[in-house]
Amino acid sequence: xxxxxxxxxxxxxxxxxxxxxxxxELVQRRIFILPSRxxxxxxxxLLLMLTGSVNYNLSLGFVLTFxxxxxxxxxxxxxxxxxxxxRVSPGRVQRVYAxxxxxxTLAIDNPGALDRFSVGATRDGKVxxxxxxxxxxxxxxxxxxxxxxxxxxxxxxxxLFTRYPLGLCYAWAYVEPDxxxxxxxxxxxxxxxxxxPAPHAGQGIAHGSGQEDFSGLRSYHPGDSPRHIAWxxxxxxxxxxxxxxxxxxxTELWLDWQATPATLGVEGRLSRLASWVIDAxxxxxxxxxxxxxxxxxxxxxxxxxxxxxxxxxxxxxG
Amino acid sequence: MxxxxxxxxxxxxxxxxxxLIMVAAPHVERVAWWITLxxxxxxxxxxYITYYALHLPRKWLLLLIAAGGLGGIYITYGRxxxxxxxxxxxxxxxALKLLEMSTLRDAMILIFVCYFLVITNFLYSQSxxxxxxxxxxxxxxTATMIGFQFHGRxxxxxxxxxSAGTLLAQSAPLMLVLFVLFPRVQGPIWSLPQDAYAxxxxxxxxxxxxxxxxxxxxxxxxFRVSFDAQIxxxxxxxxxxxxxxxxxxxxxxxxxxxxxxQREYQAxxxxxxxxxxxxxxxxxxxxxxxxxxxxxxxxxxxxxxxxFYQTAVNNRVRYDMASHLSYRDNAELGRREHRxxxxxxxxxxxxxxxxxxxxxxxAPDERAYIAAVLGMFRNQNFYYxxxxxxxxxxxxxxxxLFSTRAGFCEHYASSFAVLMxxxxxxxxxxxxxxxxxxxxxxxxxxxxxxxxxxxxxxWLKDDGWVRVDPTAAVSPARVEAGVAAAVPHAEELPxxxxxxxxxxxxARMTWDSVxxxxxxxxxxxxxxxxxxxxxxxxxxxxxxxxxxxxxxVATGAITLVLALLMLHKLRASRPDPVSAAYSRFCERLxxxxxxxxxxxxxxxxxxRATTARPELASSINSISALYIRLRYGEAAHATDALQLKxxxxxxxx
Numbered sequence: 013x014x015x016x017x018x019x020x021x022x023x024x025x026x027x028x029x030x031x032x033x034x035x036x037e038l039v040q041r042r043i044f045i046l047p048s049r050x051x052x053x054x055x056x057x058l059l060l061m062l063t064g065s066v067n068y069n070l071s072l073g074f075v076l077t078f079x080x081x082x083x084x085x086x087x088x089x090x091x092x093x094x095x096x097x098x099r100v101s102p103g104r105v106q107r108v109y110a111x112x113x114x115x116x117t118l119a120i121d122n123p124g125a126l127d128r129f130s131v132g133a134t135r136d137g138k139v140x141x142x143x144x145x146x147x148x149x150x151x152x153x154x155x156x157x158x159x160x161x162x163x164x165x166x167x168x169x170x171x172l173f174t175r176y177p178l179g180l181c182y183a184w185a186y187v188e189p190d191x192x193x194x195x196x197x198x199x200x201x202x203x204x205x206x207x208x209p210a211p212h213a214g215q216g217i218a219h220g221s222g223q224e225d226f227s228g229l230r231s232y233h234p235g236d237s238p239r240h241i242a243w244x245x246x247x248x249x250x251x252x253x254x255x256x257x258x259x260x261x262x263t264e265l266w267l268d269w270q271a272t273p274a275t276l277g278v279e280g281r282l283s284r285l286a287s288w289v290i291d292a293x294x295x296x297x298x299x300x301x302x303x304x305x306x307x308x309x310x311x312x313x314x315x316x317x318x319x320x321x322x323x324x325x326x327x328x329x330g
Numbered sequence: 331m332x333x334x335x336x337x338x339x340x341x342x343x344x345x346x347x348x349x350l351i352m353v354a355a356p357h358v359e360r361v362a363w364w365i366t367l368x369x370x371x372x373x374x375x376x377x378y379i380t381y382y383a384l385h386l387p388r389k390w391l392l393l394l395i396a397a398g399g400l401g402g403i404y405i406t407y408g409r410x411x412x413x414x415x416x417x418x419x420x421x422x423x424x425a426l427k428l429l430e431m432s433t434l435r436d437a438m439i440l441i442f443v444c445y446f447l448v449i450t451n452f453l454y455s456q457s458x459x460x461x462x463x464x465x466x467x468x469x470x471x472t473a474t475m476i477g478f479q480f481h482g483r484x485x486x487x488x489x490x491x492x493s494a495g496t497l498l499a500q501s502a503p504l505m506l507v508l509f510v511l512f513p514r515v516q517g518p519i520w521s522l523p524q525d526a527y528a529x530x531x532x533x534x535x536x537x538x539x540x541x542x543x544x545x546x547x548x549x550x551x552x553f554r555v556s557f558d559a560q561i562x563x564x565x566x567x568x569x570x571x572x573x574x575x576x577x578x579x580x581x582x583x584x585x586x587x588x589x590x591x592q593r594e595y596q597a598x599x600x601x602x603x604x605x606x607x608x609x610x611x612x613x614x615x616x617x618x619x620x621x622x623x624x625x626x627x628x629x630x631x632x633x634x635x636x637x638f639y640q641t642a643v644n645n646r647v648r649y650d651m652a653s654h655l656s657y658r659d660n661a662e663l664g665r666r667e668h669r670x671x672x673x674x675x676x677x678x679x680x681x682x683x684x685x686x687x688x689x690x691x692x693a694p695d696e697r698a699y700i701a702a703v704l705g706m707f708r709n710q711n712f713y714y715x716x717x718x719x720x721x722x723x724x725x726x727x728x729x730x731l732f733s734t735r736a737g738f739c740e741h742y743a744s745s746f747a748v749l750m751x752x753x754x755x756x757x758x759x760x761x762x763x764x765x766x767x768x769x770x771x772x773x774x775x776x777x778x779x780x781x782x783x784x785x786x787x788x789w790l791k792d793d794g795w796v797r798v799d800p801t802a803a804v805s806p807a808r809v810e811a812g813v814a815a816a817v818p819h820a821e822e823l824p825x826x827x828x829x830x831x832x833x834x835x836x837a838r839m840t841w842d843s844v845x846x847x848x849x850x851x852x853x854x855x856x857x858x859x860x861x862x863x864x865x866x867x868x869x870x871x872x873x874x875x876x877x878x879x880x881x882x883v884a885t886g887a888i889t890l891v892l893a894l895l896m897l898h899k900l901r902a903s904r905p906d907p908v909s910a911a912y913s914r915f916c917e918r919l920x921x922x923x924x925x926x927x928x929x930x931x932x933x934x935x936x937x938r939a940t941t942a943r944p945e946l947a948s949s950i951n952s953i954s955a956l957y958i959r960l961r962y963g964e965a966a967h968a969t970d971a972l973q974l975k976x977x978x979x980x981x982x983x
Contacts, residue, residue, distance in 0.1 A: 057442040071853040082504035142481035
């Protein structure tokens with residue numbers, strides 16, 4: 013209850029509004045500023061200097077203390093200005109395997125006439141990267157976000173911050189760009205041999221393999237494999253039609269969920285399938301993927317590789 | 331793009347060392363020599379380590395050096411804390427910290443200590459040169475701090491200095507507001523270390539042969555005076571200081587507990603009005619012309635017309651005064667004072683006593699006797715000199731009167747007072763300053779330590795205390811025109827007291843006038859002055875609350891103005907003429923149905939546009955080529971931009 017209240021308060025205070033599409037301008041109300049830890053020490057040092065000046069009646073001590081106090085106030089404006097009106101737009105994200113880091117790229121655009129220095133970006137508040145954004149230019153930064161699980165990884169809330177120029181103030185803005193990264197299952201470690209390709213006319217053994225591309229339909233001739241009958245067309249009352257495949261290979265490689273031992277568990281089985289997809293693709297084979305509820309017919313090439321891994325990444329058991 | 335790092339860049343070390351040297355350098359003349367040596371060695375060591383990328387020294391070694399430094403400071407200063415020892419300690423520890431730290435976090439702390447070291451310099455000097463030098467030091471320290479904020483690629487030193495300069499310059503208005511309006515409290519809040527005001531020269535409450543003449547070599551300013559009307563003639567400018575009653579045969583001493591009952595006197599002229607700004611001299615005396623007719627706020631006057639401030643004058647004190655230059659003293663003298671003013675130590679200076687009784691017998695009355703003694707000084711071969719021969723502690727007056735016969739004002743005053751007392755005339759010594767130099771630039775009088783003087787007051791039955799200046803008898807020039815005129819040229823005098831170079835004198839007066847304004851406006855800005863200023867702008871009883879309110883409002887206003895000026899630059903800047911011309915060209919094409927896509931490059935757009943509108947191909951090609959050359963080409967001419975502008979203006983599809 014209290015936590016929920018706290019979250020709502022933070023949401024209101026920091027204007028958290030969920031993911032935003034397109035580029036985000038760091039307008040004034042998005043930027044927050046507080047003294048940094050060094051800023052606190054600075055204030056304490058100034059108080060010490062003020063007491064010293066009063067005690068010894070040092071006029072120049074007052075001058076120095078007030079100059080430094082004014083410098084501190086001034087640095088609030090400068091730090092704020094170093095972040096204000098930057099535009100953040102999300103860039104491309106490379107797909108990664110679970111356990112790696114997803115690198116979200118952000119373009120930080122500075123349309124103004126003022127160079128910006130040491131703008132940091134962080135997601136977890138621990139690891140940060142810094143970049144300078146010269147006037148009327150844009151720089152690309154990439155924020156590494158750990159991707160522990162397969163599936164869709166959202167960029168989440170990033171913090172853009174700066175302490176420039178004096179390190180006495182900490183200005184920050186939350187941005188949550190609407191980007192996500194597809195995380196493939198982690199390929200199983202160690203070499204797991206690919207399943208044997210099944211002969212083309214395999215007698216109904218489910219986990220066969222094939223290397224052909226679908227090329228069209230023709231009318232059914234007796235003797236055609238029942239696996240190649242276009243049952244959907246038959247269901248629509250178009251009569252029995254046989255799927256025709258072009259290609260020279262007489263074997264097709266099927267990467268089948270059923271071929272993986274159930275003892276591995278769901279994620280383990282997906283990992284094995286992922287490592288098969290990678291190996292098959294590396295070997296230049298044509299391969300298909302069969303998951304409960306998902307069938308990707310055999311095909312060679314990068315697109316097939318991506319398609320298969322995507323299916324594995326998004327697979328919902330049960 | 332660079333990952334965050336907390337490690338120090340070698341350039342950071344260089345800057346830090348420079349900053350540290352800047353803020354600690356003025357202390358070199360004040361701390362013991364070995365502290366300078368140790369600190370310099372430590373800094374050089376750090377630079378060496380940085381240059382050759384070596385490991386930092388081990389902790390135990392640094393601890394050992396720290397302990398050694400601490401011991402050394404205790405042996406040298408006899409304490410660890412206090413002003414001088416504290417600063418020595420701070421400098422050593424700062425240099426050691428530099429050898430120990432390797433992170434930016436530590437470096438920031440060092441920066442703050444550097445700022446603090448700047449303030450310690452003001453304990454010794456708050457002059458204009460010090461202020462300017464320290465401004466430079468603060469500039470360097472701030473630039474160092476800016477450098478710390480760069481991750482990865484380091485900026486050039488010029489950039490750092492420029493940014494720091496900008497930041498400091500922008501802070502100036504707010505600093506001024508805070509300085510004027512921050513509610514001032516009269517210090518000290520707690521007791522100061524004993525050595526807080528050590529080493530300030532000035533008059534003392536004792537006068538022995540040589541004590542005044544030692545001041546003659548000091549150019550230091552004792553106080554400045556601006557007169558409301560005409561400045562009185564030099565021979566009437568007797569600035570009254572400590573009055574001494576007790577003589578032990580060698581040294582005159584002021585009463586430790588002055589009799590604080592104010593004495594009445596009869597003024598014989600209109601008072602002279604003036605304002606004195608006295609430099610700190612760590613004693614309670616305030617100086618005024620003989621005789622003060624008014625008390626400065628917070629001061630009292632003793633029975634011998636001496637002004638005492640409520641505390642020791644450890645800061646510049648400014649007060650309005652009025653004095654009567656002609657007066658007749660109240661003729662009464664209490665029995666105790668009478669006895670005190672006649673006391674002479676027994677068995678000392680027998681020849682002087684003999685001379686006194688002999689001359690007194692020859693003179694018909696006291697006035698004639700005084701005249702006879704002055705005549706003796708004037709007519710016999712007595713010399714006025716700033717470098718008198720040393721006198722023995724025993725029978726010093728005899729020695730002076732009968733053998734050396736060369737002395738400075740304290741010799742004449744002392745022997746004259748002894749001759750008076752020996753003849754039964756109550757006498758006392760008054761020390762202070764005589765004369766002063768007119769600053770023609772600022773039209774005020776500067777009184778230096780070199781103007782220190784001692785004279786005698788004798789008590790006569792009808793007239794009370796009367797001033798007699800025996801020095802004037804020996805050397806009238808001293809009183810008429812100052813020390814410089816009174817002593818032979820060969821003698822040592824402060825350079826500035828000699829008036830040989832007119833231009834030099836002029837320059838010096840201008841400088842002193844500037845320094846005086848600085849003292850009045852900046853250094854003398856205290857609680858009282860703040861109240862005065864507030865009264866002048868119509869705030870009659872400025873409490874700290876009203877001051878704080880005004881201060882906050884003014885701070886807010888200044889910050890707002892600064893923010894508006896600064897944030898103005900952030901807007902997407904107006905495109906340069908080349909971009910402006912090209913976008914005009916794109917707009918015109920868009921109106922004719924060929925709109926450029928946001929992602930379309932100028933060349934791709936040119937191809938599409940020429941296909942869509944072949945009749946405009948030649949101008950589209952020419953404009954695009956110019957634009958591409960100006961934007962991406964290397965060999966763009968200055969005339970190309972004008973050409974582009976012209977062609978776009980003429981482009982009307």
